[in-house]
Amino acid sequence: MFPPARIRNFCIIAHIDHGKSTLADRLLERTGAISERDMREQVLDTMDLERERGITIKAQAVRLNYRAQDGVDYLLNLIDTPGHVDFSYEVSRSLAACEGALLLADAAQGVQAQTLANAHLAINAGLEIIPAVNKIDLPAADPERVIAEMIGVLGGRPEDVLRLSAKSGEGVDHLLDEIVRLVPPPAGDPDSALRALVFDSYYDAYRGVVCYVRIVDGSLSLGDPIRFMATGEIQSVDEVGVLTPKALEVGGLGPGEVGYLITGVKEIGRVKVGDTITNALRGAQTPLPGYDEPKPMVFAGLFPTEGDDFERLREALEKLTLNDASLKYEPESSRALGFGFRLGFLGLLHMEIVRERLEREYGLDLVATAPSVAFRVRLPNGDLLEVQSPQDVPDPDNRLGIEEPYVTAMIIAPAEHIGSIMELVQRRRGEAGSMHYLSPERVELTYRLPLSEVVFDFFDQLKSRTKGYASLDYEPAGYQVSDLVKVDILLNGVPVDAFSAIVHREKAATYGKLMTERLKELIPRQLFDIPIQAAIGGRFIARETVKARRKDVLAKCYGGDITRKRKLLERQKEGKKRMKLVGSVEVPQEAFVAALRVDTD
Amino acid sequence: MLILTDERPDSVELADRAATIRAAYVHIPFCARLCPYCDFAVVTDRDDQTARYCKALTLEIEREKEWAPLDSIYVGGGTPSRVDPQQLGLVLDALAAQHGFSEELEVSIEANPEDWSLDRALALRQAGFNRVSFGAQSFNSSTLLRLGRRHQPDQIAGAVFAAREAGFSSINLDLIFGTPGDGSWGETLVAALSLRPDHLSCYALTVEPGTELFRQVAAGSPGPNSDQQADAWETAAAAAESAGLVRYEVSNWARPGHAVNYNLAVWAQAEYLAFGLGAHRFRSKVRSHNYRHLDTYLAAAEKGASTWAGEEPIEGWTSEVERVFLGIRRVAGVRAGPAGEALWHSDEGQTLAKHGVIELGGGRLVVRRTLLTDAVARALLALPPPPIQN
Numbered sequence: 001m002f003p004p005a006r007i008r009n010f011c012i013i014a015h016i017d018h019g020k021s022t023l024a025d026r027l028l029e030r031t032g033a034i035s036e037r038d039m040r041e042q043v044l045d046t047m048d049l050e051r052e053r054g055i056t057i058k059a060q061a062v063r064l065n066y067r068a069q070d071g072v073d074y075l076l077n078l079i080d081t082p083g084h085v086d087f088s089y090e091v092s093r094s095l096a097a098c099e100g101a102l103l104l105a106d107a108a109q110g111v112q113a114q115t116l117a118n119a120h121l122a123i124n125a126g127l128e129i130i131p132a133v134n135k136i137d138l139p140a141a142d143p144e145r146v147i148a149e150m151i152g153v154l155g156g157r158p159e160d161v162l163r164l165s166a167k168s169g170e171g172v173d174h175l176l177d178e179i180v181r182l183v184p185p186p187a188g189d190p191d192s193a194l195r196a197l198v199f200d201s202y203y204d205a206y207r208g209v210v211c212y213v214r215i216v217d218g219s220l221s222l223g224d225p226i227r228f229m230a231t232g233e234i235q236s237v238d239e240v241g242v243l244t245p246k247a248l249e250v251g252g253l254g255p256g257e258v259g260y261l262i263t264g265v266k267e268i269g270r271v272k273v274g275d276t277i278t279n280a281l282r283g284a285q286t287p288l289p290g291y292d293e294p295k296p297m298v299f300a301g302l303f304p305t306e307g308d309d310f311e312r313l314r315e316a317l318e319k320l321t322l323n324d325a326s327l328k329y330e331p332e333s334s335r336a337l338g339f340g341f342r343l344g345f346l347g348l349l350h351m352e353i354v355r356e357r358l359e360r361e362y363g364l365d366l367v368a369t370a371p372s373v374a375f376r377v378r379l380p381n382g383d384l385l386e387v388q389s390p391q392d393v394p395d396p397d398n399r400l401g402i403e404e405p406y407v408t409a410m411i412i413a414p415a416e417h418i419g420s421i422m423e424l425v426q427r428r429r430g431e432a433g434s435m436h437y438l439s440p441e442r443v444e445l446t447y448r449l450p451l452s453e454v455v456f457d458f459f460d461q462l463k464s465r466t467k468g469y470a471s472l473d474y475e476p477a478g479y480q481v482s483d484l485v486k487v488d489i490l491l492n493g494v495p496v497d498a499f500s501a502i503v504h505r506e507k508a509a510t511y512g513k514l515m516t517e518r519l520k521e522l523i524p525r526q527l528f529d530i531p532i533q534a535a536i537g538g539r540f541i542a543r544e545t546v547k548a549r550r551k552d553v554l555a556k557c558y559g560g561d562i563t564r565k566r567k568l569l570e571r572q573k574e575g576k577k578r579m580k581l582v583g584s585v586e587v588p589q590e591a592f593v594a595a596l597r598v599d600t601d
Numbered sequence: 602m603l604i605l606t607d608e609r610p611d612s613v614e615l616a617d618r619a620a621t622i623r624a625a626y627v628h629i630p631f632c633a634r635l636c637p638y639c640d641f642a643v644v645t646d647r648d649d650q651t652a653r654y655c656k657a658l659t660l661e662i663e664r665e666k667e668w669a670p671l672d673s674i675y676v677g678g679g680t681p682s683r684v685d686p687q688q689l690g691l692v693l694d695a696l697a698a699q700h701g702f703s704e705e706l707e708v709s710i711e712a713n714p715e716d717w718s719l720d721r722a723l724a725l726r727q728a729g730f731n732r733v734s735f736g737a738q739s740f741n742s743s744t745l746l747r748l749g750r751r752h753q754p755d756q757i758a759g760a761v762f763a764a765r766e767a768g769f770s771s772i773n774l775d776l777i778f779g780t781p782g783d784g785s786w787g788e789t790l791v792a793a794l795s796l797r798p799d800h801l802s803c804y805a806l807t808v809e810p811g812t813e814l815f816r817q818v819a820a821g822s823p824g825p826n827s828d829q830q831a832d833a834w835e836t837a838a839a840a841a842e843s844a845g846l847v848r849y850e851v852s853n854w855a856r857p858g859h860a861v862n863y864n865l866a867v868w869a870q871a872e873y874l875a876f877g878l879g880a881h882r883f884r885s886k887v888r889s890h891n892y893r894h895l896d897t898y899l900a901a902a903e904k905g906a907s908t909w910a911g912e913e914p915i916e917g918w919t920s921e922v923e924r925v926f927l928g929i930r931r932v933a934g935v936r937a938g939p940a941g942e943a944l945w946h947s948d949e950g951q952t953l954a955k956h957g958v959i960e961l962g963g964g965r966l967v968v969r970r971t972l973l974t975d976a977v978a979r980a981l982l983a984l985p986p987p988p989i990q991n
Contacts, residue, residue, distance in 0.1 A: 210904040238789070408911045527956040527976065550831035553851055557805040558932055559626050559867045560881040563888055563913060566926065566982070584952070 001219060001255030002075045004190070008183040009214070009258060010130075011079040011094045014104035015471060023104065023166035024062075024078060028173055028245065030074070031064040031426040060256045061097070061200075061212055063242040068180045076179060077258040079199075081118075091118055092125070093273065096289075097199045097258060099216035100128040100183030102175070103154070104164075107133040107141035111149045111438060112471035112506055113412045119154060128183050129154060132162035132175065149438045157262060186216075186256025193284040194218035194226070196253075196261075196277040203322040207239075208266035213277060214258050218287060221252035225264070225280035226468035229287040230272050235263035269321065295476070296328050296344025297405070298351055298455045299388040301369035301498070302358070303340030309364055310339045316340060316362035319352065327354060330388065335593065336498045336582050337367055342389055345371075348455055367592050369498050373452045376403040376479055390500040393486050396537055402502065403479040405451040411462065413470035414441045420465040428453035429482075447516060448477055452502075462517050487541070489515050489525075492535045494583035498592055508534075512542035515595060522591035525549035532587055610849035610860035613965070616933035618950060620867035623703070624673040628657065628680040628877030630895065635931065636749040637813035638777075638806060642879025642893045642943060643679050647874035649879035650895070653687040654877075657789040657902035661876045664824045664905065668703040668874065673711045673862035676730075677718075679878075682712035682767050690728030692876075700874075707732055715752040722767030732861075732938060733764050734800070740792035741785035748806075749813075754792065761796045768893040771859050773800035778837065779824040779830035784927045786833045787840075793817040794844040804852050807831045831972055849932050851971055868931050872926045886920070888913050918986040925966065926978050929959075934967030940981060941966035 014020040064076040081094040095101065101122040105111050122129055131145045131150045147161045162178060164171040200212040203227040213220075220226070224237045239262040241249040253259045265271055268318075304313050317329050328344035351371060358364050377385045377402040379394060387393050393402070409430075413421060415437070425433075425447050433447035449458075454474060462470045487508050488497035499519075503511045512534025519532045523546050532600035534542040557565050579586040608615055631651055632643045639923065644650075674696060676689060694707065709732040710725060717735070725733075740754040757774070764772050775792050778786050793801065806825045808815050818824040838848060846854035848917040850868065855861070866873055875882035879893040889912035892898040901908045909911050915923055921940045928935025945961045953959045958970045959977055969973050 287809050527952065527958060527973065549827075549973065549976075551805070551827045551834070551972045552976050555852055555973050557851075557868075557927065558864060559873060559883070560628075560877060560879070560890075562883075562923070562927065563869070563881070563890075566923065569926075569975060569978050570982050573983050574976075 001190070001252065002257060004254070004256040005185045005186060006072065007075045007077070007186055007256040008100065008179055009077045009079065009098045009164055009186060009256065010100040010102060010179055011081050011098045011181050012102045012104055013081060013091070013115065013118040014134075015106070015109070015114045015308045018104050018106040018112070018115070019110070019166045020081075023102075023134065023164070023172075024080060025173050026078075026166050026169055027064060027078060027176070028062065030169070030176065031066050035291045040601070045176065061243055061260075062245045065257065066176055066180070069177055074180050075182060075257075076176070079258065091122055093199050095122055095125040095127060099186060100129055100179065102131060102179070103129050103131045103150075104134050105132070105146050105150060106410040107135045107143045107146050107163075108138050109469075110142075110146045110442060111153060112414065113444075113473035114471060116153060116412070116444070117410065117473035117475070129173075130178055130182055131156065131160065132163065132164050132171075134166055136167040137168050137170065138164050145439060145441075148444065152438055188215065188217045188254045188255030190219060192217045192486075193282050194220055194224075194277065194279040195288055196220060197290070198228075198271065198273055198275045198277060198286050199364060201271050201273055201322060203319055207262055209263070209271050209322065210296055211261045211263075211271055211277075212258070213253070213261050215255050216252045217255060217284070218279070219252055219254045219262070220277070224252075226277050227280040227283055228271065228275045229278055229284075230275040230290070231270065233265065233270060235265060236266060238262050261277075269318065271322070296326070296346060297373065297451060297476070297527070298345045298347055298371045299342060299374060300345070300351055300371045301332050301334060301337065301342050301389065302355065303334065303337040303339055303367045304367075305365040305367055307338050312362065313341065313358070313364055313366070316341075316358050316364060319362075320357060324354070326350070333509070334369075334391075334497050336496050336580060336587070337369070338580075340367075344374075344388065348459075367589060369592075370501060373405050373454055374453060375405075375449075375484070376500055377401075378403065378481075390486055390502045391497040393502060400479050402484040404482045404484060404502075405479045406448055406480050407451045407454055407474040408455060408477040409447050409449050409472060411445045411470055411472050413439065413462075413466045415441055415571065417466040417470065418443060418445070421445060421470065423460065424458075424461055425449065428458060449474075450480075450482065450504075451476075461474045485536045487511050487515075487521070488529075488535050490535060491519070491585045492530050492583050493533075494585075495535075496582055496587075508536055509541050516542045516544040518595045519591065520544040520546055522594055523585065523587055526586060602612065604772060607857045608860075609857050610847045610853075610855040610931040613933045615860065615865065616849075616928070616931050617936070618842075618868065619862070619869035620871045621703075622672045622866035622869070622871050623669055623677065623700075623873075624863045624866040624871065625671050625696060625700075625874040625876070626882070627676045627696075628679060628875070628880040629654075629676060629684055629689075629908065630679040630878040632680045632681050632750060633683065634749065635813065637817070640809035640812050641679065644878075644895050647895060648683065649901070650851060651684045652688055653899065654895075655684065655692055656875050657899050658692045659904045660905060661908055662692070662695040662699055665699060665876075665906075668700045670703040671696060671706065671874075672703045673707045673709075673866065675861075675863040677709075677711045679711075680713050680716065681710050682716035682721070686724035686728045688786070689725070689730075689792040693729045700725075708844055709734060709771075709861065709863065711736065713750075713752060714756040714760040715773060717763055719763040719766055722763045722769065726728070726767050726769065731769060732773070733769050734770040735760055735764075737774040737793060738777045739780070739783070739785065744768065744780050744783045744785055744789075747782065748777060757792075758796055761798070770797045772914075774798045774914060775802045775804065776837075777804050777806050778833035779825040781825060784803050787836060790837055790840040797844075798846075799856050799860065801841055801846055802852055803834070803841075803852040803854070805834065831931065833970060851930050851974060868927045870920075870927055883915070884917055886914060888915055922981055922984065926981055929966060929968045929977055929981075930974060932967075934965045937961055937964050937966040939987065941983065943984050943987065944977070944981050947980065947984060949983065953977060953980060 014019045066074045066076050079094045079097050081091045103119050105115055106577055133146050136143050147158050147524045194219040196213040196215045198211045202210055204210050227234050241247050242259040272289040278284040316481045321327050327347050332342040333339050375387045377387055413517045429450050431448040434445040459472050484502050484504045485505050485508050487501050516532045516534050529548050530546040532544045533540050625807050630643045632645050634645055708730045710730045711734045713736050737757045738748055738750055807823050810816050841854040848854045874882045881890040889909050891908045892910045925935050925940045958973050960967045960969055968977055
């Protein structure tokens with residue numbers, strides 16, 4: 001057991017691309033955790049996807065051995081955190097395992113919305129904050145301005161803000177000393193009953209469930225009988241170890257230490273992230289605070305292109321949820337798309353990542369429906385019904401009203417773009433908010449917006465209106481009654497559930513027109529005219545027609561053409577197999593994807 | 602087998618009887634230049650090889666085992682009218698020597714109007730040809746230019762008169778509709794029909810992969826518009842009918858007694874011989890085709906070796922589906938048989954029937970909406986083969 005007084009547990013909070021992963025690499029290198037020869041860029045980001053997108057999805061923990069200036073050996077545990085707005089849930093999990101947080105801002109780009117949002121999370125979690133500006137070696141760096149912004153929001157003195165270049169290594173040694181100096185040692189009691197927080201877990205095909213734990217009180221040793229306090233599951237410790245970053249088995253972990261744990265649990269879903277582990281024989285009375293269940297904010301249907309893949313999709317989702325406790329799913333059936341699942345995501349990026357992982361890691365070919373938010377429908381008997389799919393919204397006669405989720409959105413952007421941002425927010429039904437200057441050039445704007453208006457391409461629009469300089473963060477802000485209607489899309493008179501949407505009444509006609517026009521382009525001409533209609537209740541608001549196909553015949557079929565023409569028609573016939581029959585209309589699989597493509601307005 | 606004088610080209614009896622026609626195809630690949638839409642086996646700037654080529658043809662013909670007296674010979678191209686009629690006569694002689702000719706032999710040649718003269722027409726008659734098919738394509742000079750053709754509209758009439766004068770008993774005009782930017786289709790039809798052809802073929806301009814036209818369209822030039830082509834086809838159908846021509850296949854019209862034996866045989870899934878560059882034949886339940894590269898073909902034929910570049914057996918269900926696939930192109934339709942019945946009873950077949958595309962009556966499957974024939978063909982090709990019966 002390492003003396004808790006010489007342990008420091010910390011995480012790095014940064015906006016995406018502000019250099020968190022590079023700094024983590026540098027810390028690993030400086031502490032000898034990894035040789036330069038083994039150094040791959042961004043060692044902590046293990047998944048291909050993270051490497052490609054340059055973002056961190058899964059929190060991980062690495063143990064660093066550091067001999068400080070005073071010659072004393074310290075144990076530093078670096079808990080990695082994701083940096084995107086969709087993953088604030090995972091950020092708060094990481095924070096709960098730390099006593100300190102390094103708050104990193106890009107010396108050129110300055111404080112961003114996520115930096116602020118996560119800094120507030122860390123402060124509220126009682127963490128010691130060490131502010132730092134990174135990338136001071138960049139030609140565009142303006143550390144003085146960024147330092148002014150940081151103390152403007154966090155308080156403190158300019159000289160307290162560290163200056164770093166994770167890339168060149170400048171300032172990294174000083175940073176390590178400051179971590180030792182400023183981050184409080186863990187305060188756990190080594191003699192009381194074991195309490196360990198499960199702050200992450202993943203499923204390993206060979207070893208079963210691997211839990212990342214932070215020991216708060218007591219200690220844990222190989223072979224100990226343990227109990228998961230929330231689930232009641234009793235297991236023995238089959239393996240305990242630390243990540244250096246390679247997995248290294250140890251005999252046990254003491255208070256303040258961070259490591260991994262393997263028990264007999266093989267089945268997905270039997271370990272709950274946020275649960276407290278205690279000793280099965282000498283158990284603690286009260287569990288650690290843990291976390292709130294992550295609340296999905298965006299919902300979409302995922303359907304296998306091949307109906308036979310439904311079971312494979314189910315298995316893939318079961319495995320994904322162990323690594324990603326925030327992902328929720330339940331079976332759903334669609335007349336147009338067959339059997340699939342309704343998934344709940346933390347945000348659009350989360351949705352995109354899950355879909356890519358399902359396709360890439362599990363080899364599935366999927367169709368996704370338009371993302372939607374969870375509405376609440378007030379029923380005539382006064383009850384509130386939560387609805388995650390437009391097709392589940394009752395008819396106007398069977399409801400009193402629809403409430404939609406709102407968020408408080410924080411936008412940080414150069415002041416010159418205020419007008420353009422306000423125009424966007426207004427168009428997205430935003431309510432007047434507040435404005436706060438971080439510096440003469442940069443401003444923080446706060447608005448109340450319907451979530452449904454934010455989850456689509458709001459961020460992209462914001463970026464394009466601010467030449468890429470705006471950042472966004474948002475948090476739930478309750479529900480509110482809105483004048484919402486359900487727009488149905490009918491093909492040849494038959495409603496297509498996958499295309500139904502809940503939209504604000506003022507936007508219904510635009511949505512109906514957009515969808516009918518798009519579908520007209522996407523649906524091939526058939527033997528008969530196909531009306532495409534958009535309707536609210538029984539009232540039509542838009543109509544297009546796919547005219548009947550008139551000519552579909554080869555001009556020539558003579559002695560020299562027969563085999564070739566037959567093969568040509570056979571290839572065309574294969575294309576026909578990828579059609580979904582909706583009523584009597586053949587709809588190409590791609591049409592569902594293309595029609596539901598999130599669009600700019 | 603013979604077509605009775607005044608027999609309607611679309612008669613059911615003729616369509617079925619055509620299965621017994623013995624036909625042979627001879628390919629002449631030489632062209633003055635390449636037309637942008639053409640994907641046939643053709644060569645340019647090789648006219649010095651025509652005599653050698655015709656000799657190679659006779660060698661290939663002599664290699665073919667004896668069949669039975671031929672009812673129909675079709676010399677197509679390429680541009681057969683660029684070749685010395687005497688050379689072509691030697692090829693016909695070789696066919697006669699190998700298989701013999703039936704009494705009512707039809708011998709067709711494809712010709713370009715600009716190559717045609719009374720002398721040539723007489724020489725070809727002398728060589729044994731009695732039917733000519735002119736590549737007229739259009740009677741509008743700018744459309745002809747766009748199609749890469751070398752003749753002027755008025756050369757077509759001259760060619761037709763010379764052919765008649767020389768005693769050709771059946772004359773065809775080939776026309777192309779739906780050329781992007783062409784507004785002269787009606788005018789072309791009137792001009793063509795005023796020449797009183799015995800036979801008329803109207804083809805929708807088709808963008809075939811590997812052609813110059815394909816490259817142009819891929820690069821952004823306007824391609825043919827299928828609705829405009831449907832209009833043009835309907836115009837042609839009305840005009841031809843009022844001129845006394847009877848349609849008997851998707852793209853073909855004829856006066857009674859003038860349907861082409863060779864084509865009738867192909868659509869009836871009859872077996873047929875074929876010789877020359879890239880030529881396709883159907884013999885002993887195998888479809889095979891020759892080399893498409895001129896020097897390769899010549900070398901093989903001159904060595905007395907096989908000229909085949911590939912083959913595919915057509916048997917069982919494949920053959921049955923193919924029979925219906927070919928037969929439905931005809932106005933007379935096709936005996937439904939197992940594949941036609943299976944199509945009719947499939948979901949897809951019922952949808953086609955419901956929308957008036959196909960009809961089944963008296964055991965015959967007929968496509969009523971001709972321009973949707975390929976929708977029927979695809980449904981046919983999608984049918985699962987029936988269980989094997991012992």
